[in-house]
Amino acid sequence: MITTDICIIGAGPVGLFAVFEAGLLKMRCHLIDALPVVGGQLSEIYPQKPIYDIPGAPGIIAEDLVKNLLIQIEEFKPGFTLGERVEALTKQDDGSYIVGTNEGTEVHCKVVVIAAGLGSFEPRKPAVERLEHFEGKGVHYMVKRPEQFRDKKIVLAGGGDSALDWTIFLADVASRVTLVHRGETFRGAPDSASKVFELAEAGKIDLILQSQVSSLGGNGVLKEISILDNKKQLTTIETDSFIPLFGLSPKLGPIADWNLGIDKAAVTVVTLDYSTNVERIYAIGDINTYPGKLKLILCGFHEAAIMMQSAFKFVYPEQKLSFKYTTVNGINAF
Amino acid sequence: MINVTVENAEGERQTLEVPTDIGLNLMEVLKAYEYDIMATCGGMGLCATCHIEVLQGAENLNPCNDNELDTLDTLPDADENSRLACQIRPAENMNGLSLRLRALQEA
Structure with missing residues (x-):
């Protein structure tokens, strides 16, 4: 059993950056992704395409953005389970969760963050009898x-x-x-x-x-x-x-069965903190929806920052959160 | 403005009025009419989730480029009438185009 503070489902750009925002608040993360590599759509669909609307990184090539994000979060030592699909979510008596994959990996965490983009990428199946x-x-x-x-x-x-x-x-x-x-x-x-x-x-x-x-x-x-x-x-x-x-095509998969609010294959959240209707479960990036939602990487980054401030109370219930700039405090690696 | 007839997965047909002067591609038009297509990649022609079958009027469409053909090749059920809606730019000469949505099972 892997133990961590926050289990992030989806290792796309938003899931990766969420590790940074969690790390600033001394919360450890473990990421799970159905793809064998990190980066989500950026790695699977358009690794060589330039992205023009990342602030401060004009025209960055998608796979370079993924590399940079990995460098940015390295000091917070995230764990990775790749090539496995999340199947089960089990609530424990103390409010924490155990997240289980199709290969039997289990992650015990205090908070679950769904950053699953369009769902997990699954192989397209041809129409073949008895396939x-x-x-x-x-x-x-x-x-x-x-x-x-x-x-x-x-x-x-x-x-x-x-x-x-x-x-x-x-x-x-x-x-x-x-x-x-x-x-x-x-x-x-x-x-x-x-x-x-x-x-x-x-x-x-x-x-x-x-x-x-x-x-x-x-x-x-x-x-x-x-x-x-x-x-x-x-x-x-x-x-x-x-x-x-x-090739692969994205499917919402088991997330649809977790009693979360769903609207058009997206998880409904409140914009105060991007929480879902289930306590300790948040949804950020392309997977969520709310009035005015824009499916942009930069919006997902914003959602990650806000969301982690809210998750702090579940990880450190005894502590009071005080907001600090990285320019003042730097970052404190694990 | 042109007329485009669209058949959904249930076989229901609807004729849409499609503007040719506001810079929308056919995938964006279909989404605007609230057809349930994913268009994962947002129109880069890379994900094949806006796969359509052209029933009538194929000769008037802008031809497939290599990128679109590559993507269509990844689909198990594509054939010679397959196109990606995001790669089609509605133009006046496409009036009467008729198509069937093929990517619905991906939703």
């Missing part, structure tokens, strides 16, 4: 441990960068790699695309274009996969694994 039936029994939506595919027969599907990159990488690991793509050409990185065509020509992989995986078969575990081409011809091939790679 969900074989999840964990041969169907994988991401490659976490490439070694598990050593000397196996695998089928990948998709036409983007990750489908190309994993096809190239796994060609040397798996006994047979088949890539199924709806289109005739690839629009991912040209280098990766030409490498995939080279591998196919050399007979190192099977490339099946203008086709889609239509159904899966097997008794208990995945054994075979049926592929439909654009002339409606069906081919069935044997496989141990199927890895559809169609």
Whole structure:
């Protein structure tokens, strides 16, 4: 069990900056994010895009903003649980909470901050018959441990960068790699695309274009996969694994079941302190909504500062909070 | 002002009056009419949550750029009629455009 003062769900820019605001008030933070990296949308959707409305950082590239935020909060030594999705929130007798993830990690905290943006990024699932039936029994939506595919027969599907990159990488690991793509050409990185065509020509992989995986078969575990081409011809091939790679899309997920006020897939808060209708649970950044809400990173930063002042009373109920400027006091690292 | 017919996930059709002179892209217009689309990336053409299927009038649309095609390629259910609403700028010659919302299941 991890113990901390504040558990922040979501390690995007607002969740990261919240660590700084908490740290100024001597409150420790632990962040959980479903993505394997910090930065949220900035890392997943637009790492190379310039952002023009961050005060004092004109035109900063999204991934640089994430790096800078990590430097800014380093002294407050936040904990990170990445690549795990928050599933459960359990209130304790003393008012504190235990936050649990899909991988069994538990974080005991006095305050919960939801900074989950648009929700957790989850893999897009193609319309394939019996796909969900074989999840964990041969169907994988991401490659976490490439070694598990050593000397196996695998089928990948998709036409983007990750489908190309994993096809190239796994060609040397798996006994047979088949890539199924709806289109005739690839629009991912040209280098990766030409490498995939080279591998196919050399007979190192099977490339099946203008086709889609239509159904899966097997008794208990995945054994075979049926592929439909654009002339409606069906081919069935044997496989141990199927890895559809169609990017990620955000889902609100279990947050919707926590009895919080929800309006149009956002958590309603009061603007006095960005608290939700449940004591000790706050929501900041794109995940919250209130009259006049603007989904801007800079507004999320503001919300983080106000919110942490309010959370102080749950972490240090005996103490009186006195506001201090960093220019006067500097910052006191943990 | 042009007319655009939109079919939602329930198959209900509605014809919208869409202004061509106030700088809104089609995703923004759909949101203004309170269609339930996420438009996660806010119109950068990167998230594919404003995926639409063009039913009629595709020939009048501004063509897909590489960025839009890349993003469409990440969708499991895209086909040759797929576009991202955020990449379409309504213009007078698009009158009569007809489309179906495809990204609703993401909401």
